[in-house]
Amino acid sequence: MVNDFPQALTIAGTDSGGGAGVMADIKTMQENHVFAAAVVVAVTAQNTIGVTDFMAMPTKLIDEQFQAVAEDLKIRAVKTGMLADSQSVKTVVANLQKYDFGPLTVDPVMIAKGGARLLAEDAIATVRDELLPLATILTPNLPEAEVLTEMHIRDEATMQLAGHRLQELGAKNVIVKGGHETSDTANDFVLLENGESFWVSAPRVETNRTHGTGDTLSSAITAELAKGADVKTAIQRAKRYVSATIANGIEVGHGHGPLNHWAGRQLKEEDD
Numbered sequence: 001m002v003n004d005f006p007q008a009l010t011i012a013g014t015d016s017g018g019g020a021g022v023m024a025d026i027k028t029m030q031e032n033h034v035f036a037a038a039v040v041v042a043v044t045a046q047n048t049i050g051v052t053d054f055m056a057m058p059t060k061l062i063d064e065q066f067q068a069v070a071e072d073l074k075i076r077a078v079k080t081g082m083l084a085d086s087q088s089v090k091t092v093v094a095n096l097q098k099y100d101f102g103p104l105t106v107d108p109v110m111i112a113k114g115g116a117r118l119l120a121e122d123a124i125a126t127v128r129d130e131l132l133p134l135a136t137i138l139t140p141n142l143p144e145a146e147v148l149t150e151m152h153i154r155d156e157a158t159m160q161l162a163g164h165r166l167q168e169l170g171a172k173n174v175i176v177k178g179g180h181e182t183s184d185t186a187n188d189f190v191l192l193e194n195g196e197s198f199w200v201s202a203p204r205v206e207t208n209r210t211h212g213t214g215d216t217l218s219s220a221i222t223a224e225l226a227k228g229a230d231v232k233t234a235i236q237r238a239k240r241y242v243s244a245t246i247a248n249g250i251e252v253g254h255g256h257g258p259l260n261h262w263a264g265r266q267l268k269e270e271d272d
């Protein structure tokens with residue numbers, strides 16, 4: 001059948017070091033048996049040690065990438081990652097309103113693990129006011145949730161409160177990621193559109209090989225949605241996948257190392 005294979009789209013920045021951004025998204029979607037397409041919003045000069053430079057793509061080129069994808073592919077689920085600046089966020093929002101790419105996962109990327117700012121300060125309001133209300137699923141880490149809700153998150157109770165505030169801001173479903181916490185388990189709080197809430201958890205791995213964890217979780221969710229999973233199932237499967245990529249680390253680079261995107265194959269073997 002023409003155009004029937006599950007296809008997903010990432011709208012994000014590239015990582016020359018291969019561990020995060022568009023590169024992590026494509027590897028994740030591929031490993032989860034979904035065809036991955038990409039609209040590149042920014043290019044970063046980056047490795048596991050840090051980001052040395054980046055540039056946002058011109059608006060016209062972003063528009064043209066959207067048009068090229070929309071005219072030919074049948075995208076069933078889409079995610080956003082690094083969006084760089086306010087102009088780029090507005091361009092992405094306009095294109096998401098123009099084309100139907102299915103459920104939208106918004107990973108509100110702001111600052112890289114190495115400390116570099118990947119979203120201009122004045123673009124935070126644009127993300128909150130214009131992009132967040134389009135989100136089927138919003139996936140902030142703790143610092144991002146704090147910035148978007150303007151509250152201090154200290155514990156599980158404040159993570160839950162933040163989830164509810166983010167839903168009030170317009171995101172249908174929210175997952176507040178606890179990767180930046182220090183407890184023995186990596187606990188993420190999930191609040192669904194119907195009001196149901198629960199935690200997804202995995203043992204915390206003592207490692208600095210966590211470059212691209214957020215991208216990997218959000219693109220695994222997007223891949224599951226592209227295959228037709230419901231939101232709850234997509235989040236549970238994606239958590240299992242990202243946990244395996246962290247737990248079965250590979251040694252690449254000298255800083256915050258990338259994940260083992262092949263680890264899902266091990267999970268399949270365990271299941272069989």
Ligand SMILES: Nc1ncnc2c1ncn2[C@@H]1O[C@H](COP(=O)(O)OP(=O)(O)O)[C@@H](O)[C@H]1O
Nearest residue numbers: 141177178179180186187203204205213214217
């Ligand atoms: N050291 C770790 N061990 C296990 N899971 C982790 C670890 N660090 C992050 N995670 C998980 O990875 C996912 C991404 O979370 P996080 O690292 O907070 O995102 P981000 O990359 O956006 O900062 C979450 O499910 C989180 O719980």
Ligand SMILES: Cc1ncc(COP(=O)(O)O)c(N)n1
Nearest residue numbers: 013020021082112113211212
């Ligand atoms: C292009 C791009 N997108 C996203 C991230 C965030 O990933 P992390 O928080 O793991 O550094 C990144 N470093 N680079």
